[in-house]
Amino acid sequence: MSLLRAKIQDVFNEPGCEKNRGKDAKARKEGCSKPLIPGAAAGGCAFDGAKIVLQPITDVAHLVHGPLACEGNSWDNRGAASSGPTLWRTSFTTDLTELDVVMGKGERKLFKAIREIKEAYGPPAIFVYPTCVTALIGDDIEAVCQRAAEKFGLAVIPVNAPGFVGSKNLGNKLAGEALLKHVIGTAEPDDPGPYDINILGEFNLSGEFWLVKPLLDRLGIRVRACIPGDARYVDIAGAHRARAAMMVCSTALINLARKMDERWDIPFFEGSFYGITDTSDALRNISELLVKQGADPEILGRTELLIAEEEAIAWKNLAAYRPRLEGKRVLLNTGGVKSWSVVHALMEIGIEIVGTSVKKSTVEDKERIKQILKDDNHIFEQMAARELYAMLSEHKADILLSGGRTQFVALKAKTPWLDINQERQHPYAGYDGMVELVRQIDLAIQNPIWCQVREPAPWDCQPAVREELPRTKSETVTLHAVQEFSGTTAADFGEC
Incomplete structure (x- = not known):
């Protein structure tokens, strides 16, 4: 002990x-x-x-x-x-x-x-x-x-x-x-190269790292170890021979990144694969770090060509959603790296962020959010379920992006909800992942079910009373009994 x-x-x-x-x-x-x-x-x-x-x-x-x-x-x-x-x-x-x-x-x-x-x-x-x-x-x-x-x-x-x-x-x-x-350093890889990197803090949720790895493969960059997403033991054991590293979630494995830098001279940076701009910046930073570690500078030009090609495809695919989503208000109840990376990604297509939580976010995460939103009023440390429900029921947001714990708050407030935490079913990383995220938001907001659930319930509606049809004595007694029981008057029995 x-x-x-x-x-x-x-x-x-x-x-x-x-x-x-x-x-x-x-x-x-x-x-x-x-x-x-x-x-x-x-x-x-x-x-x-x-x-x-x-x-x-x-x-x-x-x-x-x-x-x-x-x-x-x-x-x-x-x-x-x-x-x-x-x-x-x-x-x-x-x-x-x-x-x-x-x-x-x-x-x-x-x-x-x-x-x-x-x-x-x-x-x-x-x-x-x-x-x-x-x-x-x-x-x-x-x-x-x-x-x-x-x-x-x-x-x-x-x-x-x-x-x-x-x-x-x-x-x-x-x-x-x-x-x-x-583990790390207990096995020697037989083919180390100048384009080997480690990805730290990437969990491959819903297989979303598989949307990013093909981009690195096209640049000739090999992921020596992705820790821990879809990892193999021998890959992690030989991770000390990588030339550079990218930290996806610093709150989780910052000690691992720092000590690998100290022991084996593997410099790292923190980045995100959420959103078009952040994905492009991450690819640039990886290439630049490899060049500083001795890789051929020609990789910088190939990286820019790849970014230009992928961004053009992504923006073309997103163009169909912009008229439907521009100006829509999103509330994020998440934390960590998603508190700023997802915010930046959504603002790129004109979506308004009415609030984002910074629970489990680092000081650097919070600073990024402030730079992106330009307003501290949209940042909250944590929000109780009662406050969250009040905000949604007052229609201050068109959709809630959060984890499964708060989905029923959104449903009770009759507000669309989308899971972006670890239980999610769709990958949102990389260029294709950004398009998928926007598509899922559009599907959630435009779903016709919300028009139906927001309508008054059938038992709250009563048919209008026609003046030309005289009531019998028994019908009049029944109507008065219903009014007395429900607290309504005859004027309330119109069309909903």
């Missing part, structure tokens, strides 16, 4: 984090968030964050050492996609029970589970995740993994990120530390 505590303090003191550098020494030691309560940290703890970062490594086994519920709560919590191996989709857990804890069987059960995975699946590596329970009872995960690696002849990597040590974001960084200590 003392070693784990020291490692956590080291991650807290991340010099590459702008937010961390802005704190005094005392606040920096306390970290980014307060420690969570053991047993009450499900869905936002360090264990969850570490699993998010490492699970998309597709050809390894991910073994959770703890109670069954920990694996059940964390399995497949992002919509990452794989182009090959499916082992990462299989859940492995030691399923620790109260009896195992009392009898001290945790370490033996873990060793046995590693052996069974080795014999049944033969993966190149096994990632082992301790949880709150196994960390509190003192199971020596490092020793078990080392012994298993020697015994079975494969890499067994301990990921020391039990849930109670901190937030999901801290777990992201601890996962990066595990890769640095046990």
Whole structure:
């Protein structure tokens, strides 16, 4: 536990984090968030964050050492996609029970589970995740993994990120530390080249990195490792031979990018593949960084030709949507890099941004938003469901872009909604992804269902009373009874 505590303090003191550098020494030691309560940290703890970062490594086994519920709560919590191996989709857990804890069987059960995975699946590596329970009872995960690696002849990597040590974001960084200590640099690629790059913090949600990789292939740029989206263990092990790197989400793996730069001279920049302009800028920055690292400068000219060609196609495809969407108001309830990259992308085609959240966004993210929107009134740290509903029900936005948690707020307010978080079904990265995003927004806003749901319900409408048809005594009594029950008058019984 003392070693784990020291490692956590080291991650807290991340010099590459702008937010961390802005704190005094005392606040920096306390970290980014307060420690969570053991047993009450499900869905936002360090264990969850570490699993998010490492699970998309597709050809390894991910073994959770703890109670069954920990694996059940964390399995497949992002919509990452794989182009090959499916082992990462299989859940492995030691399923620790109260009896195992009392009898001290945790370490033996873990060793046995590693052996069974080795014999049944033969993966190149096994990632082992301790949880709150196994960390509190003192199971020596490092020793078990080392012994298993020697015994079975494969890499067994301990990921020391039990849930109670901190937030999901801290777990992201601890996962990066595990890769640095046990994986990256352990294998030498046989064909390193001057155009090799790493992409960090890209999860290949809905397969959207597959819309970007063909662009890099056309430029002769090879992705040595995409961490973690659609990754293979051997690619990550040889990632130290890349010449440059692009950071997609700095809040998750900034420590990984910085330390790879320090150890292996792999410079990096932060960019985005959302939107036409940002995608073009990312391609330019990658090429420029490679040239600084010794690549042939002719790649700069080829990059500009590719950008000009792809932008012309994208703008031509978007032209059909501009008359239908120009001036439409969008509210974003997301965070991180999407808080500014999606904003910039939508403003390119004339969509108005009435608000964007900056939850989980870095200081640099917030500065970008301010430069794009030119108005702090459209930026909010977080918005309660009641406030969100009030804004939508007052028709201050034509559509809400958010994650699945707030979709029912939009539906209750009878407002179109589109998922842009990790559960989304459509890829939005790159030039084609931008066209797809605009197409989905157009489909959502123009859907005829909204005209129907906004109309008064049939039971709120009553047929008009015709004067030329005299009522019988029984009809008059019934009408008065209905009026008395509903609180209406005869004048209310007209057409809706």
